[in-house]
Amino acid sequence: MADTTAAEDVVIDPSRARRLSEFWYYFSENRGAVIGLVVFIILVLAAVLAPLITPHAPAMQYRDAVLLPPAWEANGRAAYLLGTDAVGRDIFSRLLYGAQFSLFIGVVVTLLALVGGIVVGVIAGYFGGWIDTLIMRLMDIILAFPSLLLALVLVAVLGPGLTNAMIAIALVLQPHFVRLTRAAVMAEKNREYVVAARVAGAGSWRLMFRTILPNCMAPLIVQATLSFSNAILDAAALGFLGMGAQPPTPEWGTMLAEAREFILRAWWVVTFPGLAILITVLAINLMGDGLRDALDPKLKRS
Amino acid sequence: MSTLAHTSSEAPLLSVKNLETYFPLSHGTVRAVDGVSFEVRRGTIVGLVGESGSGKTTLGRSILRLVEPTGGEARFEDKDLLTLSPREMRAYRRRLQIIFQDPYSSLNPRMRVGAILAEALDTHGLAKGSARAPRIAELLTRVGLSPEHAKRFPHEFSGGQRQRIGIARALAVEPELIVADEPVSALDVSVQAQILNLMQELQKEFGLTMLFVAHDLSVVEYLCDEVVVMYLGRIMERGPSAQVYSRPRHPYTKALLATAPIPDPTVKRERIILKGDIPSPLDPPSGCVFRTRCPYAAPICAENRPPDEAVGLDHFVACVRKDELATSGEL
Numbered sequence: 001m002a003d004t005t006a007a008e009d010v011v012i013d014p015s016r017a018r019r020l021s022e023f024w025y026y027f028s029e030n031r032g033a034v035i036g037l038v039v040f041i042i043l044v045l046a047a048v049l050a051p052l053i054t055p056h057a058p059a060m061q062y063r064d065a066v067l068l069p070p071a072w073e074a075n076g077r078a079a080y081l082l083g084t085d086a087v088g089r090d091i092f093s094r095l096l097y098g099a100q101f102s103l104f105i106g107v108v109v110t111l112l113a114l115v116g117g118i119v120v121g122v123i124a125g126y127f128g129g130w131i132d133t134l135i136m137r138l139m140d141i142i143l144a145f146p147s148l149l150l151a152l153v154l155v156a157v158l159g160p161g162l163t164n165a166m167i168a169i170a171l172v173l174q175p176h177f178v179r180l181t182r183a184a185v186m187a188e189k190n191r192e193y194v195v196a197a198r199v200a201g202a203g204s205w206r207l208m209f210r211t212i213l214p215n216c217m218a219p220l221i222v223q224a225t226l227s228f229s230n231a232i233l234d235a236a237a238l239g240f241l242g243m244g245a246q247p248p249t250p251e252w253g254t255m256l257a258e259a260r261e262f263i264l265r266a267w268w269v270v271t272f273p274g275l276a277i278l279i280t281v282l283a284i285n286l287m288g289d290g291l292r293d294a295l296d297p298k299l300k301r302s
Numbered sequence: 303m304s305t306l307a308h309t310s311s312e313a314p315l316l317s318v319k320n321l322e323t324y325f326p327l328s329h330g331t332v333r334a335v336d337g338v339s340f341e342v343r344r345g346t347i348v349g350l351v352g353e354s355g356s357g358k359t360t361l362g363r364s365i366l367r368l369v370e371p372t373g374g375e376a377r378f379e380d381k382d383l384l385t386l387s388p389r390e391m392r393a394y395r396r397r398l399q400i401i402f403q404d405p406y407s408s409l410n411p412r413m414r415v416g417a418i419l420a421e422a423l424d425t426h427g428l429a430k431g432s433a434r435a436p437r438i439a440e441l442l443t444r445v446g447l448s449p450e451h452a453k454r455f456p457h458e459f460s461g462g463q464r465q466r467i468g469i470a471r472a473l474a475v476e477p478e479l480i481v482a483d484e485p486v487s488a489l490d491v492s493v494q495a496q497i498l499n500l501m502q503e504l505q506k507e508f509g510l511t512m513l514f515v516a517h518d519l520s521v522v523e524y525l526c527d528e529v530v531v532m533y534l535g536r537i538m539e540r541g542p543s544a545q546v547y548s549r550p551r552h553p554y555t556k557a558l559l560a561t562a563p564i565p566d567p568t569v570k571r572e573r574i575i576l577k578g579d580i581p582s583p584l585d586p587p588s589g590c591v592f593r594t595r596c597p598y599a600a601p602i603c604a605e606n607r608p609p610d611e612a613v614g615l616d617h618f619v620a621c622v623r624k625d626e627l628a629t630s631g632e633l
Contacts, residue, residue: 191407192402192403192404192407192408193407193408193409193410193411195368195400195402195408196400196402196408196409196410196468196471197410197421198368198395199366199368199395199398199399199400199422200395200421200422200425200471200475201392201395201396201422201425201426202421202425203392203425206425211410214410214412214413215410215411215412
């Protein structure tokens with residue numbers, strides 16, 4: 001038995017390695033995508049290692065160091081690399097912990113929107129008819145609202161807080177997944193391999209999720225990366241408006257909101273959280289573009 | 303009924319009666335299959351031939367209920383397949399299989415060959431657990447592939463190899479009837495012969511019954527015991543291959559045979575050259591649907607739909623002028 005499995009492994013490997021190297025070839029052709037990936041990896045490392053590399057606890061208030069400028073400014077202190085905020089908390093430490101929140105928000109919101117969107121989209125695309133019409137009109141209604149406004153209304157109804165904000169953003173992002181999934185399923189469901197699975201006796205569930213869905217994943221993965229950055233951005237916006245994470249959570253949007261009144265007096269309290277959001281979103285978007293080039297054959301330059 | 307008097311006594315495995323498959327469109331109805339009756343006896347291969355658009359593929363798929371027929375019946379042994387509920391039909395799927403025309407689109411690109419073959423076994427609960435791998439290896443070996451191929455993806459195979467996988471998939475559940483939907487027309491000529499030989503071997507070995515859809519008459523002659531000739535959703539002529547090929551009794555069959563090349567340049571034959579295209583199935587000609595392209599068309603042809611009439615044992619022709627043409631020596 002051991003011999004046969006070993007032989008089988010040898011057979012699998014070339015194809016998988018080849019597909020991976022082909023993927024990397026298309027991905028690495030896009031320099032922006034590689035830069036985005038590097039920044040994203042650094043970000044993930046910073047978030048994961050935050051407890052080890054931050055010089056201070058994120059909520060620790062140093063009363064002797066209120067609104068200190070960054071270390072390289074005239075009054076700056078080396079202990080507070082990016083300065084401190086109005087209650088004496090170290091901005092650098094808070095930013096690193098904020099990365100945890102942002103990535104967590106991105107992952108959870110994207111997963112929620114992706115899973116919900118896939119299930120609803122596959123059902124709409126597979127069954128068609130009135131089910132499809134009903135679902136798609138509902139999605140059109142959601143899409144008709146400015147996304148942030150709708151998220152704001154939802155949070156207002158559910159009550160402010162990070163969890164509710166994530167649910168609201170997932171709901172707002174979901175229609176994009178529904179539409180993509182539906183379109184891909186409709187294109188795939190008439191292919192002959194689906195008919196073949198039906199002849200094999202496969203039921204609707206198996207056809208939808210085992211046969212058709214795996215062939216629809218490429219555009220969904222691309223959309224997921226782009227939604228990831230959207231989720232971070234929307235969560236920061238909700239935080240800024242006081243509807244997302246609540247103080248003293250070191251969430252980037254919330255940090256911005258707290259710093260609002262010091263914009264003129266202490267530029268660093270708004271600049272660094274803002275830059276963090278900008279860089280993160282930009283990096284993920286660049287990465288998403290590269291993924292699209294590498295994964296979506298329709299857009300592949302040949 | 304003359305149709306009954308001339309059929310052999312053995313009960314057919316599949317008996318199709320007045321099968322109709324209509325597709326409603328916004329501006330009319332396409333009669334893809336329009337009242338078709340024929341029989342397939344156990345252990346035989348029946349060829350279904352016709353031009354593109356004659357409804358032969360739709361007919362094959364209607365029998366398997368991959369396309370829902372509008373009317374008529376398709377009796378499999380003694381059960382009318384068209385009256386089965388979807389749940390009952392799933393049980394029958396094991397006994398009825400299909401081989402597809404395009405081996406590129408008929409294999410799921412995200413599944414390994416082993417998983418493709420296992421799909422049917424899974425849904426019917428066959429060859430479970432430790433019996434699974436040997437069964438898949440056996441199937442692959444039987445169609446001329448190697449057991450290691452089970453671990454590969456479809457894109458790693460050539461067209462001919464993919465069609466072999468398609469055949470193995472159809473055989474996996476040990477079906478009684480296989481509908482082969484132009485299984486070789488997407489392949490290179492050299493590969494076509496290999497696949498046809500394989501199908502013939504397998505048919506003999508397993509005593510399969512097959513409905514072989516093709517637009518190439520020479521392929522059908524080589525493989526089939528009986529031929530059904532379709533035109534615009536209707537059967538023009540059907541009968542044992544030997545008879546139909548040596549003496550076609552319908553002008554359409556004769557025209558089709560004339561298009562098939564003969565490898566001997568010294569043989570001269572009279573040709574019927576068909577002019578124009580197949581008429582729109584949205585608005586088929588009255589009476590005999592072939593009359594607009596038939597060189598022997600007469601006013602009588604436009605009046606009524608010609609009935610299937612026996613001209614020999616199991617040999618039926620739908621042409622009102624067949625006797626006239628036979629005596630005048632034109633057919």
